Amino acid sequence: MAESQKKSFNVKEIREQFPSLRQQVYGKNLIYFDNGATSQKPQVVLDTLNHFYAKENANIHRGVHYLSQMATSAYEDARKTIQLYLNANKSEEIIFTKGTTDAINLVANSFGELLDKGDEILISAMEHHSNIVPWQMLCERKGCILKIIPINQKGEIIQEEYDNLLSNKTKLVSITHISNTLGTINPVKSMTTRAHAVGARVLVDGAQSIQHKKIDVVDINCDWFVFSGHKVFGPTGIGVLYGKEEILDKMPPYQGGGDMIAKVTFEKTTYNELPFKFEAGTPHIAGAIGLGKAFEFLNTLDMEAILQYEMELEAYAQDMLLTFEGLEVIGTAKKKTSVVSFAMDKIHPFDIGTLLDKQGIAVRTGHHCTQPLMDFYKIPGTTRASFAFYNTKEEIDIFISAVEKSISMLS
Amino acid sequence: MTLEEKQQDIIDEFAIYDDWMDKYEYIIELGKDLPKIDEDLKTDDRLIEGCQSRVWLASEFKDNKMHFTADSDAIITKGIIGLLIRVLDQESPENIAKSDLHFISDIGLHEHLSPTRSNGLASMVKKIKMSALTQLAK
Known part of the structure; x- marks a missing residue:
């Protein structure tokens, strides 16, 4: 725009x-x-979904035919719109997921593979189950330790306690930007800076912030920012994982299948590059395009x-x-x-x-x-x-x- | 009064309300009037954990009849429990096992018994029927 x-x-x-x-x-x-x-x-999102299925419906990234090219370019345009909205450096840093939960599970499974026994993960006491359970499962799998940053009665993260919990054992901090239950806006930028100071990575759960305030992932400087499309005036079943290219490159693929491969033989498969490495199978094409339209709508506001x-x-x-x-x-x-x-x-x-x-x-x-x-x-x-x-x-x-x-x- | 007559009785009582709020006012009164379950019986094994509200159910078999007492932390749930107990209490296990509790949907409260509503009521009905079947199997 x-x-x-x-x-x-x-x-x-x-x-x-x-x-x-x-x-x-x-x-x-x-x-x-x-x-x-x-x-x-909004009507523009509904019209976009309808138009896609009525006029552009085809699978993406694989067809030589007209419709497939139309669908592919609409899908990739949506990625670009979202990249610009979030102020991400590259569109390769925008991975389409099913939603916030799916995005967190992707990080927990993929980045989780890089963690070792005894590594610590910090979350806050106000997290949604989707930002608790994937980490508990990771801890069970890999022997990591989940630590909880306490909150005060008002529902604010106690920042001194956070500083006390941060150490060189901390490998990941995962916090909500805005609490779904309390409405608290957490100081994610400062919390990210402090986590980085001890070498920890930071995931910000933006499920409740993306629809309320302008998000600039470069300014927050978090390693991942995740949200669901349906909470930001887009369709259900589509969401976004933003990740810094440098960390996404290091992360192993999460799910295997079509679209995420470069070459498959029975002996060895090599993986596609970003963002496709993390988008196995036919994605929610209409959903992604609808979500792109929702952000175009927000761009006018x-x-x-x-x-x-x-x-x-x-x-x-x-x-x-x-x-x-x-x-x-x-x-x-x-x-x-x-x-x-x-x-x-x-x-x-x-x-x-x-x-x-x-x-x-x-x-x-x-x-x-x-x-x-x-x-x-x-x-x-x-x-x-x-x-x-x-x-x-x-x-x-x-x-x-x-x-x-x-x-x-x-x- | 047969189980079917009891259901019809409730349907007739609700027929006079055409406004939702009046209907709920009546359910709330029923909830307030429901004899509470004995505090000693509010144990975890009698607790039906719903996502929205919690229900405690105690059942007893005496003189070939089933007897139920129940409670909930939410008053509307309790009012509906009152209706269910009015229909099912003092009935034989056979009658309970084969009962079709159509009155709930006839009075427009079927949403409360939907398994997705998770207020504990759907599980409560299932538990009541299970306890009747258990008696029959003895």
Whole structure:
């Protein structure tokens, strides 16, 4: 996109581009506050998917025919769009995966092969299960040691504890950029610098940050940055692993199959170069192209203004919720955005969630795939409202009255 | 009252509500009224862990009838448990094993019994049926 193109942000105009927001559930206008789980899709992404299957559908990287070349170039253009959006140095550093979970598993399996017994991996206490379990499996396989960086009651990583845990045994640090349960924005840039100082590699889980703020992987300087397409207004089943070329080159292939090979004989197979080395088999071609379109859409928007707006939405919702007696907001970090999680004395999140649903409001309830975090706060789960730039203060007002009504019914 | 009559009874009771919130208001009242399971019986082996809410179920076989008590940490789940127990309690193992609990979907609450809902209710029904089958096999 040309730098000269004007970037803007107008909620009303944005909402018009999301057809799924214009519907009623149980006779009420839908209020979609479950963006942490997945985002809605703009019309341009839907049109792109439709156009691909209607006009360009072919397999990529292997056909001499017209359609295959069209599909290949659309797929590679999407990679390029994403590279530029992330400010990565090369498009070879963008690997298409199924999503965040798949990307983390790729690193755990491939980079994990380079680790030895006794090597230490650090994650924080606020991680999603997908940034816990792959490392636990790696530790079981290779005899590495998983260490947990503690958090304080507000839901912030205790930076002194992080420094204490870092040592020359630390080989990898894997942290979430923004917590899916708490909304905490972690200082990933400074944490990366400190990890690098002891020779450790850093993976940043961007599943909850890519849709809220501008990401510059060179500025963060992390070794890997991973996210899911569906949370950033793209299709499901597609995601991205960004990795520095230098480290991706050292990593052995993860899955074997077509497209990832240079030459196969029964005696010895040589592998394809980046990024294809990590994209075995026919990828989610339409998904990748749709995701590229989602980033083109974001390119027209002023992400700074969006971050500001979403922080205001979150603060507004949080302030209103705190007026309810017996309600505790879980996660009150100084730097947070887009997520407000709460728990109540004597009222179960499932009950609130069920009643909100019947009032047309979609929230998430439960442990949000962060069970260790729930144990830390000694609660069974929370009710979580998570916002996107198409949400409004008016929707929050309706949400607050619905919460009030639910509480009065349940008390 | 037969098991089928009990189901019809509940369907009739719910017929007066055309608003979802009224329906849930009634379920919440049922949840509040449900006699709680004896605290001693809230043991891990009686716990049905759902992703969303937890359910405890205790069953007993006396005078050729099954007897159930249950509890949940979520009041809506508890209200639905109350309905299930009203239909299934004091029934013979044969009746329970072959029962078709259509009233749940008739009153529009089938989503709560879907195995993907993971509020423990689907597992609870499965467990109730298993306990009836276990009695039959004895």
